[in-house]
Amino acid sequence: MRKKYAPEHVMIRDGVYYYVRHIPCDLAPIYSVTRLCFSLKTKSLKAAIRTSKSVTQRLEDYWLGLRLQNMDIPAIQVVKSGEPHENDTLRLSEACELYLRLKGVGKDKVFIRTANRNTQYVTKLLGDRPISSYLSSEAAQFRDWCIEQGMGIKTVKRVFSSIRAIVNLAIAEEGLDCSNAFAKTYFPDDDKAQVRQPISIQDIRKVQSLCRVTDDEMRWLIALISDTGMRLGEAAGLLKEDIKVNEPIPYVDLKPHLWRSLKTKGSKPLIPLTKEALWASKRLMEANNDSIFAFPRYCSEAGCKANSASGGLNKWLHQYVPDNCVIHSFRHSLRDRLRAVECPSDIVDAIGGWKTSGVGQGYGNGYPLEVLKRWMEKITL
Numbered sequence: 472m473r474k475k476y477a478p479e480h481v482m483i484r485d486g487v488y489y490y491v492r493h494i495p496c497d498l499a500p501i502y503s504v505t506r507l508c509f510s511l512k513t514k515s516l517k518a519a520i521r522t523s524k525s526v527t528q529r530l531e532d533y534w535l536g537l538r539l540q541n542m543d544i545p546a547i548q549v550v551k552s553g554e555p556h557e558n559d560t561l562r563l564s565e566a567c568e569l570y571l572r573l574k575g576v577g578k579d580k581v582f583i584r585t586a587n588r589n590t591q592y593v594t595k596l597l598g599d600r601p602i603s604s605y606l607s608s609e610a611a612q613f614r615d616w617c618i619e620q621g622m623g624i625k626t627v628k629r630v631f632s633s634i635r636a637i638v639n640l641a642i643a644e645e646g647l648d649c650s651n652a653f654a655k656t657y658f659p660d661d662d663k664a665q666v667r668q669p670i671s672i673q674d675i676r677k678v679q680s681l682c683r684v685t686d687d688e689m690r691w692l693i694a695l696i697s698d699t700g701m702r703l704g705e706a707a708g709l710l711k712e713d714i715k716v717n718e719p720i721p722y723v724d725l726k727p728h729l730w731r732s733l734k735t736k737g738s739k740p741l742i743p744l745t746k747e748a749l750w751a752s753k754r755l756m757e758a759n760n761d762s763i764f765a766f767p768r769y770c771s772e773a774g775c776k777a778n779s780a781s782g783g784l785n786k787w788l789h790q791y792v793p794d795n796c797v798i799h800s801f802r803h804s805l806r807d808r809l810r811a812v813e814c815p816s817d818i819v820d821a822i823g824g825w826k827t828s829g830v831g832q833g834y835g836n837g838y839p840l841e842v843l844k845r846w847m848e849k850i851t852l
Contacts, residue, residue, distance in 0.1 A: 564599045566602050573644070581774070602642070635651060693788070701742065705731070
């Protein structure tokens, strides 16, 4: 039953919002039902309103197209064939294909996957439509949707930068007379966004204990990150051969791969494995699968699915840590833990793969693994 406070075409059932709308009488013959009813997959009224408005607009556009097909157009015989119409404008998916065909030559798989993924984000919410049909207000809706998915402001800005580039290239190459709806979207200041907080040592120990209890691929990944401070993409993109558990000093040989680059340019750190990270590494190496990947659930030759992995990992993690903590918070915590034992800052940077300033830092081979291990043991034993 529709609640009094629910907006038009929206109802709530068991806490989840649904889109409900009767089929117009003139279009009833082409439908097998008399009304549409489907889940908006959200428990947020604000999100339901925004999504329902987008669905309504797309339905109106679709129904208008159906009606025009059955309409006699006056003087149709004098309309020039080949005259450009709005519907002849490239759709966003086609604009992405054009972008990759022109700009993707020689680029790695990450570049191609990122462009496709960001395009799919837009089409999932707003539909795959002619690029001239998107509105600035819809771009704002898309920004809010991205934030609701848990993306940080910097990540949302990168998504928009990618979409802007795709649309701008299509406009230039096709000589289109339209504006880019994604060009001038407002973003909150980064300092107004929720700050990722480090996880307390008590919560880290609790999470690590729970990882041992569940003892599966997801928990191995979390445990590995918790005592190495690796970024999610770095850890998820490892090959089994990158993990040296049988060496006198077990370690991870963190290096770039075709499916996953490293954020810090020129960084190829060796990360000692201690305590829970060593346990997780041994467990994943013992796993009964034929994959060359350490975490085949999250990585393959097609790419490393770090963004999609973060959703599931954070959903589980949020049960045991404060709301403003995420999987990346383990990396913040590692730096704090090393500071607490008075680890020299350049060794902290070496362990975490952080970029170190100073001309002299570019010389030599860095610290021996033995030194890094000694400091890691101070925070894990």
